Every structure is written in structure tokens, then in C-alpha cells.
Amino acid sequence: MIAELGHFALALALALALAQTVVPLWGAARHDARLMAAAGPLAFGHLLACAAGFAALLVAFAVNDTSVVNVVQNSHSAKPMLYKLAGAWGNHEGSMVLWVLILALCGGAVAGFGRDLPTTLKARVLGVLGLVAVGFMAFILATSNPFGRVWPPAPDGQGLNPVLQDPGLAFHPPLLYLGYVGFAVTFAFAVAALLEGRVDAAWGRWVRPWALAAWSFLTLGIALGSWWAYYELGWGGYWFWDPVENASLLPWLAGTALLHSAVVVEKREALKVWTVLLALLAFGFSLLGTFLVRSGVLNSVHAFANDPERGVFILALLLFYIGGAFALFAWRGPAMAPTGMFAPLSREGGLVLNNLLLCSAAAVVLAGTLWPMFADLLFGQKISVGPPFFNTAILPLTVPLVLAMAAGPLLPWKRAKLWPVLQRLWWAALGAAAALLLCLAFAGWRVGPALGFGAALWLILGAAADIADRIALFRHPRFLHLGAAWSRAKGLPRAAWGAAMAHAGLGVTLLGVAGMGLATDNLSALRPGQSVTLGGYEWRLDKVEDAIGPNWSARRATVTVSRNGATVTVLHPERRFFPVGRTTTTEAAIETGLSGDLYAVMGEEQDGATVLRLHHNLLAPWIWLGAVLMALGGAISLTDRRIRVAAPATKRATAMAAKA
Template sequence: MIAELGHFALALAMALALAQSVLPLWGAARGDARLMASGAPLALGMLLACLAAFGALLYVFAVNDTSVAGVVQNSHSAKPMLYKLAGSWGNHEGSMVLWVLILALCGGAVAAFGRRLPSALQARVLGVLGLVAVGFLAFILATSNPFNRVWPPPADGNGLNPVLQDPGLAFHPPLLYLGYVGFAVTFAFAVAALLEGRVDAAWGRWVRPWALAAWAFLTLGIALGSWWAYYELGWGGYWFWDPVENASLLPWLAGTALLHSAIVVEKREALKVWTVLLALLAFALSLLGTFLVRSGVLNSVHAFANDPERGVFILVLLAIYIGGAFALFAWRAPSMAPTGVFAPLSREGGLVLNNLLLCSMAAVVLTGTLWPMFADLLFQQKISVGPPFFNTAILPLAVPLVLAMAAGPLLPWKRAKLWPVLQRLWWAALLAGAALALCFFLAGARIGPALGFGAAAWLIAGAAADIIDRIALFRRPSAALSRARGLPRAAWGAAMAHAGLGVSIAGMAGMGLATDKLVALAPGGSTTLAGYEWRLDQVGDVVGPNWTARRATVTVRRDGATVTIMHPERRFFALARMTTTEAAIHTTWLSDLYLVLGEEEGGRAVLRIHHNPMAPWIWLGAAFMALGGGISLSDRRVRVSAPGAKRATGAAGAPA
């Protein structure tokens, strides 16, 4: 009964989304206030219907209702409750319900908190969100119904993929979807602006909070997925340029460019056409990632489905939404002439450089991700594009981007002179040079890590220099504290985000100095790595809720003192007939001791030992970046829509 109610709620959401996609847009075109006002209640109604459907989905997984096909395929009565609930979105069908729920939440937020928007603009935004929801609800109802019944119901389910039975991956998809779907809102604002034929400072201020929230959630989602791959897959790395990893990086790069470009629109009413294009592109890349994960064209541990029919459906949605949006852009963009004029050397010019470099990186990643597929399709050639290509191609773009990130916030708007900026950054350059030289000397002429530590020091010191300059710490030290208290939270958030990237780069540079060793030890045997003694004490059996495991006990000592006792495991899931690796990690926040248990042969256990300097800083920096986004979002000047004069100007519901 609950499953049928969930299915009915999806059908109801589809009907409401259809009405939401027609009535507000029709009202905005005709200037009919009543039709425009229908968008908000329809969006809230669709939100309630999606909440009901998702609640029904959670319920059938929580009670292990094996008459539902999705439960049979992705759950089991012996699983802990967290993984039963995570199983509801840890599969293709459930993940799509989560997608439309978050889309409905965004539409509900625009309806509830967008009362300060001009009525025509709000109606168009809600109408476009309704159109997007129609496509995905049709996809669910036609090809991916999560409430399909099976008969007779089996005694129990098959269980969730053991690799996905982890707290990190339980929360990874929701965070990613909050980022992906957040860009659906900026996409809706862009299409609404194209329909209306106007982009101004007020539009930039309305778009920026949504871009900022989507970017922060996507940052957390990518970081959590990277952390999961680091400790769960047992390979000792944090990023392998996997095609599905790249699929999440692409909208992040475009979204970062959009976030900075929207600032120029808000402050200077420049880059309007470019910002609209980025808003379209960020969501297009989000949809592309959805297609790659679900079409079966890529094989990855991250992929949800392997169904070409579903892939074709999503490809059609991609063509309709993105093709239609870009056609509208080609038609209306020439009429949106920029009004802001600025010199190449200015804050605006720095942000333009930022945008060009980020988009160039996205182009490199997109090409490297898709070209193997096209080469196979067009030339029947199997090629592989891996880390060497991406690392080599990204580095020449990353270096000027990092250099500009520290200098850009210190440049004045409209026009600037370079020398005063360099005078305020001399000590940052000195620190960066010292870090580079020290690492180059200590690491034995390894240029990659040395450049990384130099870039990290430059970014962190540059973020500090921005705050120091804003509060006039050295020019007027007596008033610095009061100026710091009055500094907008957006300024603190931006500095924290830039510094957070520096922290992450330091962690990546440290991983370039990692050392590892593969040994086979009998109980009582030991080996050394990175100044530590690693002694295998024993290997025994343990039993978990739905798995059994071989667990090693390894004592790590340094200078005769015990540092830690580690317990790596190899878990066997009998139901799935699958073995997973559970790495043991001891962190000091400056480095990780990382240990993986392999096969046992002749009374000896194979151990793979890693010493990863600075590894925790990768995810610590990502957390700082997302926190910086949250702090900026808490600034009322970012969240409040636009000045009264702007609202009055845009309130008329004149047709585009």
C-alpha cells in the first residue's frame, strides 16, 4: 500500500509540474498577474508530493519490504539501518527520486523566499524549474519506477553493493545532488533572463546566492567522494581522474567561473552575456554527468546504471533542455549589450582571466573524458586517457590561475595599477618562494611537490593579505579591530575559500612525496618505512552484521615507543559474493599512516604500507572552502535580492 501511495505521489508531482511549467510562463508572457501567482503554490504542491514519494521510498527500505523490486535488489534485513536508508538512494531509481526531491526543494525555496523578486521573473524561473521537473519525473515514471512490485516476494533482498556500505558514501550522493540541482536554479534564472531580454545588477544579485550554495554543496560532495575513495578502495590515492569523478568536476569548474562572473554583473553590470552562458553551461555539465553515470557508456565503481535505453532518454532530455536553452541564447544574447566598461588590468579583468582559465580547464577535462568514447565510436580504437594527460594539461592553466587568485581581490574595480598590488603581496611572494625552495631542497629536486607547496603558501598568504589590506592593519592599526568587526562576512568567506584551496593544494603536494612498500610478513615479523617500524602481531577472523573478515593487528613504533595499533581488514560479503578492502589509517593531521591487508600465502600476510605526508589537508582545505561559501551566504547583502528601485523597475509583467 505504501509503495502504491509513493507511486501515486510521483504521478501527482508530474501533474503539478506540468501545470507549473505552463501557467506561470503563460502568465508572464500575457502579463496576467493571477497566472503568474499560480507558480508559487504549484511549486509548493509539487514539493509536498515529492516529499511524500521519497518518504514512502524510505519506509519500504526501512521495513525491508521485499515485494518492492528496488528493495530486493539493494537491501537486506541484516543491514544496519543507516545502509537500509542509504540503499533508497544508493541505486539508480532511488537516486532519481532524490534528484527530483531536491529540485522540488529548490523550487519551493524560490516560491517561499523569492517574494522580493519581480513577479514576472519569479514566474518564469518557476516555470523553467517546472519544465525540468517534468522531464525527470517522466523519466522516473517511464523507465525508472522505484515502486515496481515483484511476485512472489523473495524471503530477503540481495543487499546493497558492499563497496557502497559506508557512511561517507551514504551522504555523498545527496551533497552532490544539492550541487547539481542548485545549478538548475541558476539555469532557470538564465533562461528567464533570456525570455525577458534583460540582465542587470539585480539579476546578478539574485543568481549569486544560488550559485554560491550549489558550489559549496558540490565542493563538499566531491570532497566526500574523494575521501571515501581514499579510505575505502584501499589504493592509497585520493583522485584518479576516473570519468565519473570528472563528471562531477566539470560543473564545479563551470560553477566556480559562474560564481565569480556573477560578481561582475552585480557590481559593474559587465559580462552579462558571458554570465548567462556560464549559468547554462554549469547545468548542462550537471546533466552530462547524469547521462554518463546512467547510460552505461562508462564503466566505473561510481556508476549507478548500465542501461543504454535509459541513457538515450537522458540524452533526449539533455538535447531538449540544453539545446533549447542555447538556441534561445543565440537568439536573445545579442540584445543584452554590456554597459560596464573596464580596463584589462582591473578587478573585472582579473575575474575575466579567472573565468578563461577555469573554462579552459573544463575543456581539457571534458575532452579527456569523452574522447576515448568518441574514438571507439568513430574509429573503433580503444584508447585510455589517464592521470599523465590530465596532470600535464592542467598544470599550465593552474599556475596562472593560482597567481591571479591572490592578486585579483587586491585590484580595484574599473582600472588598476600593478605596482601597488605587488607592494602589498611582497611578503606573500617571499613566503611562497621560501616554501618552494625549502621543499625543492628537502624533497631532492622534485619540482611538482615544490611548486605545489609554493602555490599553497602564495594562496594562503594572499588571502591573509586581502583581509589585512581591507582592515588597514598596517596603515591604521588603531582602527583595525573595529574595521575587522565591520568587514562583510562575504569578504571573510571569500578569503577563507581561497585559503582553503591553498590548504588542499598543500595536501596534494604532500601526496607527491608519499612513500609506500609492499611486504609479506609472518606474525611477529616487522619492516620499516618512513622512520616507523611496522610489526604484524596477528591475523584473525571477525564477524560483522552482514559480513565476515580477516583482520590484521599491526603495531607501529617509532624510536622505541608505540605510535598506534592498526587493524586493516579484508571483508567478505557472502550474499554479494564480494570482498572489499578496509584500510587502516592513523592520522596526525600532518601525515597519514595508511595500511592495507592483502592475501595470505604460506602463513604470511601481504601488507601494503603507505606514508602520506599532508594527506588530511586535502579534505580539510575542501571543508574550509565550503565553510567559506557558507559564511559568504550568511551575509545579508548576498542573500537579499536587490534594491527597491531595481525591484520596482522589474516588477512589471511585460512580455519579453
């Protein structure tokens, strides 16, 4: 009965999404206030129906209802409850229900928090979100029904893929989808602006918080996925330029450019056409990622489905939404001429450079990801584009981007001079140069990591220089006047603190990346009592024994790591066997510290010896610490009332005060 209720809720959600599309858009075209006013209630109704459908799916997994095909294929009675629930979205059908639920949440958020939006714009935004929901609800009901029945019920389920039975991956998809689908809101604002033929400073202010929220969630989602791959897959790395990894990076790059471009629209009413284009691209890349994961064109541990028919359906949706939006852009975009003018050397110019470099990086990633598929399709050639290509192609774009990131916030609007900015960054440049030279001197003249350390210090100290300049820390006649600086710091907008934290967070991530460039590893076959030396530590295999888990059995090694005769830690890497599905996985054992990770992976056993792959990963945790700081910077910026409150509300309040 629960499954039928869930299926009915999804059908009702489709009907409400269709009404949410037609009624407000027709009302906006006819300037009918009553029809436009219906957009909010319809969006809330659509949200409730999607939530009911998703709740029914969670119940089916929680009680292990083996009369539901989706539960049989992706769950098992012996699984812990967390992974039973995670199994609801750890598959293609369930993940699509989560996708449309988050889309409905976005529509409900626009309806609830967009009270200051002009009625016509709000109606069009909600109508476009409804149109997106219609396509994906139809896709679920036509090709991906999560509530399909099987009779007679199976004795038990087949279990979730063991590599997905992990807390990190349980929360990775929801965060990633909040980022992906969050850009649907900026897409809807862009299409609504094209329909109205008007983009102004108020539009830029309305778009910014949605872009910032989506970007923050996507940052966390990518970081969590990277962290999961690092400790769960047992290969010791954090990013492999896997096509599905790249599919998540593309909207992040476009979204980062959109964030900075929207600032120029809000402050100077320039780059309007470009910002609308970025809003379309960010969501277009999100849909492209959805297509790649579910079409079967890629073989990846991240892929949900291998069904060309579903892939064709999603490709049709991609062409309809993005192709239609770009056709509308080609028609209406030229009419939205920019009004703000600025010199090349200015904060606006710095943000333009930021956009060009980010979009160039996105173009490189897109070409490297899609070209192997096109080569196979057009020429029948099997080629591989891997880390060497991406690392070589991205580096020339990253260097000027990092240099501009520290200098850009210090540039004044409209027109600037370079020398005053460089004077305020001299100590950041000194710190970066010192980090680079020290790394070259003590790390064997390895240029890549040295550049990474220099760039990291440049960004971190540049963010500190931005805050110091805003609070005039070093401009007082007494050079350092803490009392006056503290007073200014307390009044500094939260958006300024958030932006500086996000820039510094990227610097912290670069510290981790540079440290990983100095990582060392060792592959050895050891018998109990034998040891190897790696990274200044002695790694001794003490024993190998059996272990039993809730739905798996394992062989567990005990590895003692010592330094100068003193025990540092004891690691327990495992090889787990899951009887349901007859799958073997590796569980890395990691001792994490601020200086880096001690990382051990257990391999095969043969003739009394056990294969161990050992890593000493310098500063590895800083990669994900930096990502958390970036997302936290976005969250702090969102608490700034100047970002959350629409410009027209302020103007109305000012006008009312003037009348009084």
C-alpha cells in the first residue's frame, strides 16, 4: 500500500508541476494578477507531493519491502539502517526522486522567501522551475518508476553495492544534488529575465544568494565525494579526473564564474548578457552530469545506470531545456545592452579576467571529458584522456587565476592603479616567495609542489591583506592601531568576511594538493614481524586475523607505525567480503594529523605473506579542510542581510520614509 501511495504522490506531483508551469506563465503573459498569485500555492503543493513520494520510498527501504523491485535490487535485511535509508537514493530510480524533491524544495524556497520579488518575475521563475520539474517527473514515471512491484515477493534483497555502504557516500548525493539542482533557480531567473527582456542591478542581487547557496553545497558535495574516494577506494589519491568527477567540476567552475559576474551586474550593471549566459551554462553542465551518470556512455564507479533508452530521454530533456534557453538567449540577449562602463584595470576588469580563466578551464575539462566519446562514436577509435592531459592543460590557467584572486578584491571599482595594490600585497608576495624557495631547497627542487606552496601562501596572505586593508590595520599614523581596526572589523559586512574566507579556503586546499605532491608510498609483501621504512616511519606487520561485521566478513591486518622506537599509531586495514553479491572490497586504515596521513591498504595474501600498500600523504587533510572553509565562507556571506534582501524592498522603505 505504501508503494502505491508513493506512486500516486509522484503522479500528483507531475500534475501540480504542469499546473505550476502553465498557470503563472500564462498569467505573466496576460498580466493577470490572480493567475500569477497561484504560482506560490502550486509550488508548495508540488513540494508536498514530492516529499510524500520520497517518504514512501524511505519507508519501503526501512522495512525492507521485498515486493518492491527497487528494494530487492538495492537493499538487504542485514544492512545497517543508515545504509538501508541511503539505499533509497543510492540507485538510479531513487536518486531521481531525490533530484525532483530538491527541485521542489527550491521552488518552495523561491515561493516562500521571494516575497520582495516583482510579481511578474516571481511568476515566471516559478513557472520555469515547474517546467523543469515536468520533464523529470515524466522521466521518472515513464522510465524509472521506483515503486515497481515484483510478485511473489523475494525472500530478501540483493544488497547495495558494498563500496556505497559508507557514511561519506550516504550524504554525498544529497549535497551534490543541492548544488546541481540549486543552479536550476539561477537558470529560472535567467530565462525569466530573457522573457522580460530586462536585467538590472536588482536582478543581480536576487540571483547572487541562490548561486552562492548552490555553489556552497556543490563544493561540499565534491569534497565529500573526493574524501570518500580517498579512504574507501584504497588508491591513496583524491582526484583522478574521472569523467563523472569532471561532470561535477564543470558546474562548479561555471557557478564560480557566475558568482563573481553577478557582483558586477549588481554593483555596476555591466556584464549582464554574460551573467545570463553563465546562469544557463551552470545548469546546463548540471544536466550534462545527470546525462553522463545515467546514460551508460561512461563506465565509472560513480555511474548509476547503464540504460541507453533512459540516456536518450535525458538527452532529449537536455536539448529541450538548454537548447530552448540558448535559442531564447540568441533572440533576446542582444537587447540587454550593458550600461556600466569600466577601465580594463579595475575590480570589474579583475572579475572579467576571473570569468575568462574559469570558463577556459571549464572548456578544457569539457573537451577532455567528451572527446573520447566523440572519437569512439565518429571514428571508432578508443582513446583515453587522463590526468597528464588535464594537469598540463589546467596549470597555465590556474597560475594567472591564483595571481588575480589575491589582487582583485583590493582593486577599486571602475578605475584602478596597479602600484597601490601591489604595495598592499608586498608581504603576501614575500610569504609566497619564501614558501616557494623553501620547498625547492628542502624537497629536492620539485617545481610542481613548490609552485603549489607559493600559490597557497599567496592566496591565504592575500585574503588576510584584503581584510587588513578594509579595516585600515596598517594605515594609521601609528602603523598598527588595534583598537580602531577592531572597531572597523566589527562593522565589516559579513559578505567581506565570507569572500576572504572562501579565497583563503582555496589556498588551504592548495596547501594540501602541494603536500600530496611530496607524498611517498611503498608496495611490499610482508610476513608477520617484518617491517619497512617509509617517510621516516617504521611500518611493522604484526598479525593478520579474521573479523566479522554486520553483513560482511574480513581479513584484518594489524600494522604498528613507530618513529625513533616510539609507537605512533596502530592501523587495521581490511579486505571485506560481502556474501550478498559476493563482492570483496578494501578498507584503508588512516591515521590523520595536521601534518598529513599515515595510510595503509591490505592486498592479497599468498604463501604466508600479505601485500601492503603504504602511503605517507603530507598535508592531505588540508585538501578537504580548505573545501569546508570555502563552503563556510559562502554560508557566512549568505547571512549578510545585504545579499539576502532584495534591492526593491530597500527602495520601497526609503520611499515610504521620504513620504512620512
